[in-house]
Amino acid sequence: xxxxxxxxxxxxxxMGVNRRNTWYTLMYNPRRLYSLVDDKLLTKxxxxxxxxxxxxxxxIVATHHQIRDMHTLFKQYPDFVIKPxxxxxxxxxLIMSGHxxxxxxxxxxxxxxxxxxxxxxxxxxxGIYSLGGQPDKAMIEYRVQLHPLFENxxxxxxxxxxxxxxxxxxxxxxxxxxxxxxxxxxxxxRGAIGVGIDIAKGVTLTGVWKNDIIIEHPDTGISVTDIKIxxxxxxxxxxxxxxxxxxxxxxxxxxxxxxxxxxxxxxxxARPGLNIQIANRTGLxxxxxxxxxxYRGLKNIDERISFAQKNFGAQNISPHKINIRTFFSMDW
Amino acid sequence: MRKFQFYLLLFSLYTIGFGxxxxxxxxxxxxxxxxxxxxxxxxxxxxxxxxxxEPAKISFFIPQNTQNFLILSENxxxxxxxxxxxxxxxNRQAIWGINxxxxxxxxxxxxxxxxxxxxxxxxxxxxxxxxxxxxEGHRLLAAEALxxxxxxxxxxxxxxxxxxxxRFNNLQHDKNVEVLLGEQYSIERKLELITQILALSDxxxxxxxxxxxxxxxKEAKLIQWxxxxxxxxxxxxxxFLAKPGIPDDYFAWWRGNDPLVxxxxxxxxHVNISVGLKQREAINAAxxxxxxxxxxxxxxxxxxxxxxxxxxxxxxxxxxxxxxxIVFLRNIIGIETFGTFMPILIALSFRETHLLWxxxxxxxxxxxxxxxxxxxxxxxxxxxPRLTFVLTVVILSMAVxxxxxxxxxxxxxxxVAIFPMVILTMTIERMSIIWEERGASVAIRRGIWSLAAAxxxxxxxxxxxxxxxxxxxxEILFIILASTLILGRYSGYRLFELFxxxxxxxx
Numbered sequence: 001x002x003x004x005x006x007x008x009x010x011x012x013x014x015m016g017v018n019r020r021n022t023w024y025t026l027m028y029n030p031r032r033l034y035s036l037v038d039d040k041l042l043t044k045x046x047x048x049x050x051x052x053x054x055x056x057x058x059x060i061v062a063t064h065h066q067i068r069d070m071h072t073l074f075k076q077y078p079d080f081v082i083k084p085x086x087x088x089x090x091x092x093x094l095i096m097s098g099h100x101x102x103x104x105x106x107x108x109x110x111x112x113x114x115x116x117x118x119x120x121x122x123x124x125x126x127g128i129y130s131l132g133g134q135p136d137k138a139m140i141e142y143r144v145q146l147h148p149l150f151e152n153x154x155x156x157x158x159x160x161x162x163x164x165x166x167x168x169x170x171x172x173x174x175x176x177x178x179x180x181x182x183x184x185x186x187x188x189x190r191g192a193i194g195v196g197i198d199i200a201k202g203v204t205l206t207g208v209w210k211n212d213i214i215i216e217h218p219d220t221g222i223s224v225t226d227i228k229i230x231x232x233x234x235x236x237x238x239x240x241x242x243x244x245x246x247x248x249x250x251x252x253x254x255x256x257x258x259x260x261x262x263x264x265x266x267x268x269x270a271r272p273g274l275n276i277q278i279a280n281r282t283g284l285x286x287x288x289x290x291x292x293x294x295y296r297g298l299k300n301i302d303e304r305i306s307f308a309q310k311n312f313g314a315q316n317i318s319p320h321k322i323n324i325r326t327f328f329s330m331d332w
Numbered sequence: 333m334r335k336f337q338f339y340l341l342l343f344s345l346y347t348i349g350f351g352x353x354x355x356x357x358x359x360x361x362x363x364x365x366x367x368x369x370x371x372x373x374x375x376x377x378x379x380x381x382x383x384x385x386e387p388a389k390i391s392f393f394i395p396q397n398t399q400n401f402l403i404l405s406e407n408x409x410x411x412x413x414x415x416x417x418x419x420x421x422x423n424r425q426a427i428w429g430i431n432x433x434x435x436x437x438x439x440x441x442x443x444x445x446x447x448x449x450x451x452x453x454x455x456x457x458x459x460x461x462x463x464x465x466x467x468e469g470h471r472l473l474a475a476e477a478l479x480x481x482x483x484x485x486x487x488x489x490x491x492x493x494x495x496x497x498x499r500f501n502n503l504q505h506d507k508n509v510e511v512l513l514g515e516q517y518s519i520e521r522k523l524e525l526i527t528q529i530l531a532l533s534d535x536x537x538x539x540x541x542x543x544x545x546x547x548x549x550k551e552a553k554l555i556q557w558x559x560x561x562x563x564x565x566x567x568x569x570x571x572f573l574a575k576p577g578i579p580d581d582y583f584a585w586w587r588g589n590d591p592l593v594x595x596x597x598x599x600x601x602h603v604n605i606s607v608g609l610k611q612r613e614a615i616n617a618a619x620x621x622x623x624x625x626x627x628x629x630x631x632x633x634x635x636x637x638x639x640x641x642x643x644x645x646x647x648x649x650x651x652x653x654x655x656x657x658i659v660f661l662r663n664i665i666g667i668e669t670f671g672t673f674m675p676i677l678i679a680l681s682f683r684e685t686h687l688l689w690x691x692x693x694x695x696x697x698x699x700x701x702x703x704x705x706x707x708x709x710x711x712x713x714x715x716x717p718r719l720t721f722v723l724t725v726v727i728l729s730m731a732v733x734x735x736x737x738x739x740x741x742x743x744x745x746x747x748v749a750i751f752p753m754v755i756l757t758m759t760i761e762r763m764s765i766i767w768e769e770r771g772a773s774v775a776i777r778r779g780i781w782s783l784a785a786a787x788x789x790x791x792x793x794x795x796x797x798x799x800x801x802x803x804x805x806x807e808i809l810f811i812i813l814a815s816t817l818i819l820g821r822y823s824g825y826r827l828f829e830l831f832x833x834x835x836x837x838x839x
Contacts, residue, residue: 005830008837016833018663019823091769119712126715189770211835278835327824332334 013283015274020250022329024288028167028249029270036246037268041085041139043246047265050245052238054265055081055256056142064125067118073140074104081144082121084129085137090185092129094120095143095157107156107184145259149227153177155219157184161197161235161255161263164272164284167295168243169304170236171287171312173197174279175204175229180219188275193217195224196280200313202232208278235263236305242268252276287312338821342814349810356629356805360622361448363614366800370446370617372404373545374608375552375583377441379593381601383433388597390428393541393586394441397624399454399568401445401545401583404612404620409440422457423586437598445545445583446617455559455566459536465528471512475529478508489535489562490576493569496526497558501572519556519571524589526558536561540568541592542584543605552605554592557582615804634806642803647680649802649809654679654789656812659819661785666826669782670762677752678782679789687790689744691783693733697751698779700729701760706767723757 015024036042047054058080059073074080078099084092094117098105104112112120121138123129130136150159157178164172174194178184181191188194193214195207204227207214215225229235239253242265252272255263277284290311298304356362361370379392394417397403408415413428428439467475482499486492499506500513500522512525520539527537537560543552557578558569568578586592595601622630630636634645654676661667669675682690704725708718730748737745759782767775792798802808825833 002830005834005837006825009825009830009833012836014833014836016823016825016829017666018826022821022823089769116712122714123712128715208835211832213835278833281836283836328818328821329823330335330338330821332338 009283013285013287013289014277015284015288017274019285019329020271020274024166024250025271027332029251030247033247034270037248037251037270039085040083040087040267041137043265043268044139046245050241052241052245052265053261053263055144055258058140058142060085061121061125061138061140064122067121067125070121070140071114074099079143081141082117082124083139083141084124085139086127086130086134087124087136088129090187090190092120092124093185095184097143144256144264147257147259149230150177150257152220152222153217153224153227155180155182155184155217157182157186158256160186160266161229161257162272162276163235163239163253163255164276165239165243165251165253166288166291167249168240168301169291169295169298170199170239170308171291172276172280172282172284173199174276177207177217177224179209179217181210188273193224194275194279196276196282196314197229198314199236200309202229202235203227203314204229205280205314208275211278213281229257231262233305236308237301238263238265240301240304338817342817345810345814345817349807349814352807353805353811356618356622356807360618360625361614362618362622362804364797364801366615366796368614369611370614372610372612372617373401373445373447373583374610375443375445375543375545376606376608377443378604378606379437379439379441379602380604381437381595381598383430383435383437383598385432385434386597388428388430388433388437388595390439390596391594392426392428392439392441392603393590393592394424394426395443395445395542395583395585396424398584400447400580402448402621402624404444404446404617406441406443409442413439421460421588423588433598444612446621447545447580448621456564457566459538459561462534462536463527463531465531467528467532474508474511475532478506478512479529479532481508483533489560490567492533492535493526493530493537493558493560494575496529497569497571497573500526520589523556523558523571530560538566538587539589540584540587542582543607544579544581545583545607546581548607548609550604550606552607554585554605555582559587634803645806646799646803649806650793650799651676651680652809652812653798653802654793656816657789657792658785659816661788663819663822664824664826666828667781667785668778669785670759670766670778671755671782674755674759675782675785675789676793677755678786679793681747681751682786682790683794684750685744685747687787689747690790691787693745693748694751694756694783694786696733697726697729697748697756698760698763701726701756702763702767705760705764709764709768719757719761722760723753726753726756726760 036046041060044054044057058077059070061067061070074096079097082094082096087093095107096104096112097107100111102114104117106112124136124138127135144158146154146158153159154177159175159177161173161175163170174196176186176188177193177195178186179191179193183190186192191210193207193209196205197203198205204225207224209218216223235255238255242251242253243249246268248268248270250270250272252269254266254269256266258264274284294307295304298307357364377392379390381388381390394406395403408426410428412433413430415426415428417424417426419425426441465475478499482492482495486495499509513521523539527539530537537558540557540559541554542557544555557571559566560569561567567576568582569576570578570582593601593603619630619635634642637645655673658669658673658675662669662672678690678694685693701722705718705722708721713721730751730753733748734746737743737748763775763779766778
């Protein structure tokens with residue numbers, strides 16, 4: 001055991017899986033609310049009701065006999081995305097960039113026949129990609145158009161912005177950039193890049209790729225740091241609203257940036273990952289503890305956001321002394 | 333409030349667990365390791381006499397549980413005799429009877445006794461009427477003089493008795509003692525006189541007859557000591573000791589002045605007591621002890637179940653132990669396995685196949701299943717049919733392997749049939765999904781970790797100590813429950829997480 005490493009990580013306030021689970025997800029996220037975020041269709045409907053912008057839903061395939069009819073739906077749209085409603089980690093997501101005769105063109109340019117697509121949707125319905133393998137629905141939705149800002153720093157696919165929110169206060173953020181390795185997907189474990197974002201200003205910091213700190217995109221060679229995310233306050237607001245939307249105290253909000261429609265809520269995650277700490281090169285705990293101390297005094301979304309921007313800027317790296325001496329969380 | 337309840341729960345679980353454990357270990361003497369043995373004294377009384385072709389009746393005192401010894405079993409061997417046992421005053425007595433007997437007769441009484449560590453059996457039986465002292469004339473004067481002399485030198489009953497014993501042991505020359513003793517100075521006579529003198533000052537006392545369980549002897553000598561009723565309990569005094577108490581190896585047989593055995597209708601009565609020592613499995617002795625000391629505890633224990641059910645629990649109780657290991661491996665170490673409890677079930681099957689063969693067979697089956705499963709991917713088969721297909725392939729592979737190993741004469745290979753095939757199928761399915769999504773290296777690495785966890789669980793669960801202790805002390809499960817609760821609130825880093833976050837510290 002490397003006790004010096006443990007000591008330094010604790011001092012930085014780096015949060016491990018056990019602490020996230022014992023203290024944050026288990027404490028702030030009631031089990032019954034999980035269905036709201038595990039089912040992306042429900043999340044989307046909820047967001048629409050609350051007036052939050054989301055990628056437009058074209059249709060749902062819920063039963064096997066609807067599979068044949070979905071192709072008439074596809075004809076109406078030049079491009080679209082198919083995803084399992086209960087999927088996780090980007091599994092089962094299919095992005096179609098166009099039509100060719102009777103076939104569909106995938107993001108990587110390869111063609112997919114109707115039968116292949118039918119099989120894929122059938123897989124989704126039978127629950128291959130869903131948590132626990134229960135039967136699922138396939139969602140067909142608007143394909144988000146890449147914002148020019150990200151054109152040079154993402155390889156195919158769509159970058160998304162993850163904001164971790166505690167009790168309505170955005171605490172940490174990163175943008176996830178797809179790479180050749182990640183096959184156009186924005187999941188870090190697949191090889192996407194995570195680039196930290198300064199909560200105060202919305203400017204990107206350094207990135208992490210496969211556990212290495214990087215400054216340039218490995219595929220394009222263009223710098224990923226110091227990029228100003230437009231409409232940053234709107235993004236923060238969107239993330240903060242998700243607290244009221246779902247009732248979940250600790251969550252990760254995934255936002256995509258459309259060329260024309262601006263920030264759109266993609267999905268909400270009740271167990272956000274911990275790699276965001278590596279992308280930001282700082283621990284979450286200090287920020288989370290600070291929010292736990294002050295959230296009662298924050299009356300509305302604007303107050304929560306200004307609290308976040310005041311305290312969680314990049315220049316004030318761990319200015320807050322916190323006490324995490326215990327190995328067990330037994331003071332609920 | 334939540335904290336209070338949590339700690340209360342922990343406290344209760346640990347108290348029950350450790351309490352029962354230590355009680356059974358220390359008081360009942362349940363052994364910590366399998367096959368440990370304890371010494372059991374085997375005491376045999378052999379009574380002989382010559383019958384005279386007429387009805388015969390033999391009364392024989394038999395022992396009961398004492399402060400130091402517990403009777404584990406007793407046996408009467410007496411061909412043709414009727415037998416009854418009864419309690420006479422404070423003694424147990426066996427009575428053999430026969431209508432007509434001729435020639436030499438042999439009767440046996442065999443008792444197994446076991447020494448107990450904790451003296452918890454104090455004799456609280458109230459005394460009967462105070463004994464008549466029976467002194468007259470100058471002997472009464474001598475006794476009274478001796479008593480008042482001794483009383484003057486003693487503070488309580490303890491010191492009074494000890495002082496009297498001293499006088500009678502001639503440690504201090506005493507005229508009154510000489511008068512009282514006269515010509516006879518056997519120990520029985522001295523102790524009898526002491527009880528009489530104590531009766532003079534209204535103290536209940538009695539003579540105890542017993543033997544010493546110290547070494548193996550063919551003819552045990554009967555020994556006597558004194559019991560005096562003080563503070564509502566009977567206290568023992570050895571005749572040659574200058575302080576209260578008797579040696580631990582004194583085994584009381586009967587009380588009073590009556591002879592050990594009495595005969596009506598015969599002559600040449602003789603009794604011989606021999607002491608033997610034998611080893612008995614500690615566990616059986618402990619169960620016997622438990623039945624005597626605390627019957628309800630054993631009544632509600634696994635030992636009250638039929639043997640085949642006991643065997644089932646022997647196995648079942650190991651599963652929580654393995655599961656606890658998994659909790660540790662996953663939440664403290666941070667290893668990832670296919671399926672939470674899959675390694676335990678695999679470990680259970682390793683018991684039959686043995687570890688090395690288990691690993692070989694499991695890897696073989698998983699590899700075959702995985703190859704088939706990855707090939708199936710090509711046809712885009714639906715989930716349930718796909719699982720069924722793989723399950724069938726797994727079972728077929730098992731059969732083929734069994735036949736193959738049979739032909740090759742590799743006996744261990746035949747155990748392939750006991751692998752939990754559903755678990756195996758699910759493992760293959762999970763592994764193939766990881767293989768597809770995260771690449772072969774991640775899948776293989778996780779597979780190796782799963783097998784390593786299974787091997788570890790195997791060593792842990794089937795360790796002879798663990799196996800023995802979980803079965804003999806099932807209350808260990810309460811300790812596991814409490815410890816699991818604690819680990820359930822563990823919020824420190826997982827060991828493997830440190831590697832992941834190491835980058836953060838290297839500035």
